[in-house]
Amino acid sequence: MMAIEGPFLAAVIARLAAEKINLAAYGVAFAFALVAESPIIMLMSASTALCRDRKSYRQLRNFSLFLSLSVTLLLGLFLLPPCFDLIIIKLLGLPIEVAKLTHTALLWLLPWPGAIGIRRFYQGILIVKHQTRRIAVSTSLRLLTMAASALLLYHYSSLAGAIIGAIALSIGVVAEALLTRYLTRFAIAEILQTKGESQQQLNYREIWHYYLPLALTPFIGLSIHPLVTFFLGKGRDAIESLAVMPVIYGLTFIFRAIGISYQEVAIALLGENRDNYPKVRNFAIVLGLLTSTALFLIAFTPLSGFWFQQLSGLDDLLTSFATVPLQILAIFPALTVLVCFQRSVLIVTRATHPISIATTIEAGTIFLVLLLALLYLPLSGVVAAASAYVIGRLLAVAALQRSVIPQLQQLTKKGGF
Numbered sequence: 001m002m003a004i005e006g007p008f009l010a011a012v013i014a015r016l017a018a019e020k021i022n023l024a025a026y027g028v029a030f031a032f033a034l035v036a037e038s039p040i041i042m043l044m045s046a047s048t049a050l051c052r053d054r055k056s057y058r059q060l061r062n063f064s065l066f067l068s069l070s071v072t073l074l075l076g077l078f079l080l081p082p083c084f085d086l087i088i089i090k091l092l093g094l095p096i097e098v099a100k101l102t103h104t105a106l107l108w109l110l111p112w113p114g115a116i117g118i119r120r121f122y123q124g125i126l127i128v129k130h131q132t133r134r135i136a137v138s139t140s141l142r143l144l145t146m147a148a149s150a151l152l153l154y155h156y157s158s159l160a161g162a163i164i165g166a167i168a169l170s171i172g173v174v175a176e177a178l179l180t181r182y183l184t185r186f187a188i189a190e191i192l193q194t195k196g197e198s199q200q201q202l203n204y205r206e207i208w209h210y211y212l213p214l215a216l217t218p219f220i221g222l223s224i225h226p227l228v229t230f231f232l233g234k235g236r237d238a239i240e241s242l243a244v245m246p247v248i249y250g251l252t253f254i255f256r257a258i259g260i261s262y263q264e265v266a267i268a269l270l271g272e273n274r275d276n277y278p279k280v281r282n283f284a285i286v287l288g289l290l291t292s293t294a295l296f297l298i299a300f301t302p303l304s305g306f307w308f309q310q311l312s313g314l315d316d317l318l319t320s321f322a323t324v325p326l327q328i329l330a331i332f333p334a335l336t337v338l339v340c341f342q343r344s345v346l347i348v349t350r351a352t353h354p355i356s357i358a359t360t361i362e363a364g365t366i367f368l369v370l371l372l373a374l375l376y377l378p379l380s381g382v383v384a385a386a387s388a389y390v391i392g393r394l395l396a397v398a399a400l401q402r403s404v405i406p407q408l409q410q411l412t413k414k415g416g417f
Contacts, residue, residue: 001139003257005146006030006250007312009168012150013161014313020243022161025101027246028094029166031225032102033109036075038222040067040117042214045347047124048267050207053194061121063207067215068117075113079106092230098242105166111174119177122184127268129190134183138176146172213352217343217359224363224392228385231370235381237321244322244382247312251298252329255291259337262287266344277408284341291333299327325386335393342400345407354403362396 013022043064051057078084088099123135150168153159159167232241262284269276298304304326308319343355366388373384 001136001143003250003254004143005169005172006246006253007307008147009150009165010247010250011312012154013165014247016154016161016164019161019313020239020318021095021097022101023244023246024094024239024242025098025105025160025162026165027242027249028088028092028098028102028226028229029105029109029162030169030246031222031229032078032106033075033112033169034222034225035219036071036078036109037113037116038218039071039215040064040113040120041218041222042211043067043117044120044124044127044264045267045343046207046211046214047121048127048264049271049347050210051125051128051191054192055195057125057188057191059204059207063204063211064117064121068114071117072110072114075106075110079103079110092226093233101160101162104160105162108163108166108170111170115170115173115177119173119180122180124264125184125187125191126180127264129187130268131183131187132265135180138179138183141179142172142176145175210350210352213356214347216356220356220359220363224366227363227367228370228388231374232381232385235374235384236378237380237382240318240321241381241385244314244318244325245385247308247314247318248322248326248329248382248386251307251326252295252332255295255333256336258291259287259333259340262337263340263344266341267347270344270348280344281341284337288334288337291337292331295326295333296330299323299330321380321382325382328383328386328390331390332393335390335397339393339397339400342397342404345404346400349407351403351407354400358396358399358403361399362392365392365395 009026010023013019013026016022047060047064051060078087084103085099088094088102089096094102119138123138126132126134146168149171150164153164153167157164228245229242232238232245235241266280266284269280298307304323305319308314308322309316314322339358346352346355369388369391370384373379373388377384379387
C-alpha cells in the first residue's frame, strides 16, 4: 500500500504547472529524505528479532527514540543554507529553481524520518505477536490522509507540486505512526509481562554492535539515490531524466515493496522455529517470480504507455524516456525478494556484518557504472541509472550468498541457534 504513494503523488505533480521542474525537485527531495531516514529503516527488523520480553522492549524502545530524534536533527542541520547550498547547488549542480523547491519540500519533510522510526519499531512488535493486520490498518490511514491532503491542496491551494507532495507525505506518515502506537498497546502489555532469560538479553552496547551494520545498510543503499541524482543532473537529457526517475521509482517500488516487507516475515518465522526454513524459502522463490513477472508485463506491453501517460500524466517525450529504463528494471523485484530473504537469515543468526559489506559493494558498483556511462557511453542518464541499479544488485546478491551458506547450516542444524 505504501508503494502507491509515489505514483499517486507523481501523477498529481505532473498535472500541475511546471511539471518537469516540480517532478525533478520532488525526486531530489525524496531522495534526500530517504537518506535521512535510512539509519532507522532496519528498526523493524531489529524489533522483530529482539523484542521478546520486558527488558529488551524497553531497551530497544529507548534506542529507537534516540535514533529517530538524531536523524531528524541531522536533516535539520542539512537544511541550513551553508550546508544545503554546498551540496545541492555547488556539488550536485542543480538549477536554482529546482534547488529552491527542493529546500522547501525538505522543510516540510522534517517530520518524516522520526515518524518512520517510531512506527517501524512498533510495527516490529506487531509482527512478533502475529498482528500484521493492524499494520495494514495503520497504513490504510496513511494512504487516506496522504491522498486527501494532496487532493485538497491540489484543488484549493496555489502551492507548487513538489511542496504539495512533501506536505502530503509528512501528514500521512505522522498519522500512521500515531495509529500504529495505539494499535500496539495490547502487544506491548503482553511483552511487558514477559521476563526473558538473562543469558539471551543484550545491553545497549550489544544492541548498538548488532544494529550498526543494519543501520549502515540502508544508509549506504539509500545514499545511492542522491548519487544517482548527481549523475542524472550531469548526464545526457538531465531535466527529462530527473523528471521521470521518481515516476519509474514509484512504479517499481510497488512490486519491490512486496519483497521488502517479506524480510520481517521471514525473520519472525525463522526466529520462532528453524523448521520453517523450507517453506519460507519456497515462498520467497514464488514471490520473486510473481513480482518480476507482473512488472515485465507492464514494461514490455502497451500497459507501460497507459501507466505513464494516462495514470502518471507524462507527455509523449517523458514517456519515451521512461519506457526503456523500466524494462531494464523489470528484474529488480525478484532480486529484491532474494536479497531480503538472504538478509533475514543473517539477521536471525545475528551475523549482520556481511549485510553492510554487500550493500557497500552494490553502491560502489552503481557509482562505477554511472561514471563509465557518463564518460564513455552515449546513454541518457536514466537508462544508465537503471542499468547500474541492476548490475549493483546482482553483485550484492552474489556477495551475500557467500555469507548465507554457512549461516544456513547453523539455521537448519539440530539444536538451538
